[in-house]
Amino acid sequence: MSFNVTFHLSYKFRLLLLFTLCLTVVGWATSNYFVGAIQEIPKAKDLMASLNKGLVLGEKGTVTEEASVKKANLNNCSSVSPHLKGQNKLVFKPDLTLEEVQAENPEVHRGRYHPEECRALQRVAILIPHRHREKHLLYLLEHLHPFLQRQQLEYGIYVIHQAGSKKFNRAKLLNVGYLEALKDEIWDCFIFHDVDLVPENDLNLYKCEDQPRHLVVGRNSTGYRLRYSGYFGGVTALSREQFFKVNGFSNNYWGWGGEDDDLRLRRERISLTKGCIEMAVVMGSGTSWPSPSAACVAVSYEVDRGYLLDFRAGIARARSQPVELHRMKITRPLPEVGKYTMIFHKRDQGNEVNVER
Template sequence: MCPQDTRGPDLSLAWVGCGGLVLTVVSPGQDRCLGGNRPGARRTCPPASARKMTRLLLGVTLERICKAVLLLCLLHFVIIMILYFDVYAQHLDFFSRFNGRNSSRAQSSNSSRPNGTAPSCGPAGADPASSANHSGTEKPLLPCQEVPPGLVGRLLIEFSSPMSMERVQRENPDVREGGKYVPLDCQPRQKVAILIPFRHREHHLRYWLHYLHPILRRQKVAYGIYIINQYGEDTFNRAKLLNVGFLEALKDEDDYDCFIFSDVDLVPMDDRNLYRCYEQPRHFAIAMDKFSFRLPYAGYFGGVSGLSRSQFLKINGFPNEYWGWGGEDDDIFNRISLNGMKVSRPSGHIGRYRMIKHDRDKHNEPNPQRFTKIQNTKVTMKRDGISSLQYRLVEVTRWPMYTNITVDIGKPPPRPARG
């Protein structure tokens, strides 16, 4: 006879057939013997060791479940931390600007600051690098590293907060009059002139200066920023303005060896996109939000580009005959290819840009002749370019954050009448 169990529900092993085990649940008052109270059924009771084994198996199962849950929690934590640091890296630029500003103030006590943010101990117009090494006992500056150590990486770029020129100036006290800067702690490898074709974009310019000055300083670039402002209200000519900027920047300082040509509405989203010149002409803005962060086509050379002094002269500069929107970038790409050079680009995740949204400017309508002109680059590039440039200098103004060059570049030729 098997005893009736009056305890709560329990787990038990039933011995069946040829020694197989079956896990069963026994309710209070239920017969623990296999076969129960059925007439003629063979009644066998599992030994006590089998019940212990059942509890052991149950414990092992629960342990495995706990380990699996713990592993899932750990995986969830890792994913959260990855997302956190990705967002943190974007916000780090804000703090980096203030840290960089404080350290620069400590290093530049002997530098000239025409914008009046700090007293100057050197002669007016003195170069910060030379004034920092005024003592003959100091060691000469070492060349700046190819990849500066203070770069942040991906940046958080937004245009919703109001921006004033006073704020830009306040955040960049080490920038000299005319928008010029020289690193104080190393010898820059290149001297870069940044040229921006411009008309009626003051709102965009403030955002551009707000972001680009800190980026360029972290990149350890010796640079000057030149706004090439088209005088009057005639049709806009981007490429001709850039030709003017090339010549006027060299008149200002004749030792520029690199030229960056940038639209005022494009801001880089990663400061590892180094604004310098390379062995081949450089296209920086390869992934704009406007184009879903993709290169529109293989020959695209628009937005932001860079050429060394020798590369620019080799292609006879940019074309002067593209009045209105479009076409000049493709003409420049053709000039580069026809002169045996190739366009270099950063990687897609570094060459990302945000564009400040805006309507198309008045007097900058699409040029209906652009496709015909692009097809004739080989014929026109020797006669149309820096060698044939004509303009009238209206005014040069050196503001604290940039140099403004206003020029009269004339009017477009009359379009042929349609037959």
């Protein structure tokens, strides 16, 4: 009898002990879960923000589809927009912010815009190579968005930012920008645009024609004269097909200058002509900022990567196609229209004059 009672109590004690241990384990696990959950709150917020961003983009995608249907029912825009103002006095606010630029352009979404009242005649991608020029970029974006909208263009602005500390390579950035932009849209026209040049006259149309176009006839820093005979830098316009035929810029020019002249020389057998010189001007300035958001699309890229198309063989490939190239000529707007303001600045480290220039 005594043995049975002792055994029974021992059994109950073991059950109680086991139950207590279970509660302890459950409590410990629960405690760790909540501690972990608290630590994960910032990550959860980031995740939710990403999800919300995805939902917003999805909604915009739906709007874009509706807009496409709407655009199909619109009449074509006129070849010369009724909103053009001509020569414009440029003002650069020293305290300008990206938020101000965004607020001034509510119709621009992710760097893209299309006119609501008519169907644009061309879809234009603006490619801006960038590094260490944040204030310049703000100034350019503030003036370029309304400039392009007055021309009734469907456009997208792409800022191609060079990461790292290697010497600046404008050509590679523009080649990459061309390929990346085509993933978004089959653009008709590409404007290769220096960040420190701001157009003064909206009669200088940012569109492509049968021949490559050089839009910077003069700038304030040169007394609004062409820098030198055959100059093909600053701001240029080539159609999708033209840029593909010349195989883009040569990637071999590190530092400032050379790649634009190289492109010109590859077309020199092309019987270079100046065309009409009557419509373009650009201005300049200087500084550094984080990647732009709604005002433009930023593409960060390490310049030593490869390409989908072998632009590194650009010169050799282009020279093997004289039949395609010899028909290309350079055209320019009228001098009074092709004016730009250059935002003055000191030469950036890593963007010294190219020894091959």
